[in-house]
Amino acid sequence: MxxxxxxxxxxxxFDDHLLSVAVRQxxxxxGLWAVHSSHEFAETYLEAxxxxxxxxxxxxxxGLLGLPWxxxxxxxxxxxxxxxxxxxxxxxxGDRENRVALIGDGIAGAGVERxxxxxxxxxxxxxxxxxxxxx
Numbered sequence: 300m301x302x303x304x305x306x307x308x309x310x311x312x313f314d315d316h317l318l319s320v321a322v323r324q325x326x327x328x329x330g331l332w333a334v335h336s337s338h339e340f341a342e343t344y345l346e347a348x349x350x351x352x353x354x355x356x357x358x359x360x361x362g363l364l365g366l367p368w369x370x371x372x373x374x375x376x377x378x379x380x381x382x383x384x385x386x387x388x389x390x391x392x393g394d395r396e397n398r399v400a401l402i403g404d405g406i407a408g409a410g411v412e413r414x415x416x417x418x419x420x421x422x423x424x425x426x427x428x429x430x431x432x433x434x
Contacts, residue, residue, distance in 0.1 A: 300357060301330045301371040303411055306364070310412065316340070318358040331373065334360055335411055341377075349375045390420035 300321075311321040311332075317340045324331040335343075336356055344352040353375040360370055390407045393400040400421050406409055407417035 300332055300334050300360060301368055301373055302332070302368075303330050304366060310415070312412065313363055315359070315363055318356065318363060321360070322411060322415070327373075333411070349377060352377060390417045391424070393421075
């Protein structure tokens with residue numbers, strides 16, 4: 300979704316039964332956000348049309364952020380089976396010998412915020428390892 304104004308944060312977590320989180324999409328130009336619904340929202344609108352689900356989500360977002368103008372829906376995707384059933388534990392997995400790492404919500408826990416934190420923690424570990432080599 301795209302809107303002007305609102306919080307200056309890059310991630311907005313909602314304590315709401317309809318929306319879960321909004322994450323700023325810096326590559327998409329100003330005001331573009333990926334907005335994720337709650338599990339309850341997904342169950343309620345599971346069989347709804349994309350138009351109805353996106354309109355309901357946009358309306359909920361406007362109410363939560365107190366926006367006086369409409370939110371523009373750029374794209375909509377209905378995830379029917381997006382929740383990982385189990386996680387490995389920790390924030391990332393790595394194979395030093397092959398120089399490969401695995402991150403995401405399937406590793407760190409369900410939700411876009413866990414996926415984001417997984418990538419952040421791997422980046423921090425890589426920076427720390429590099430700094431230790433320089434010393």
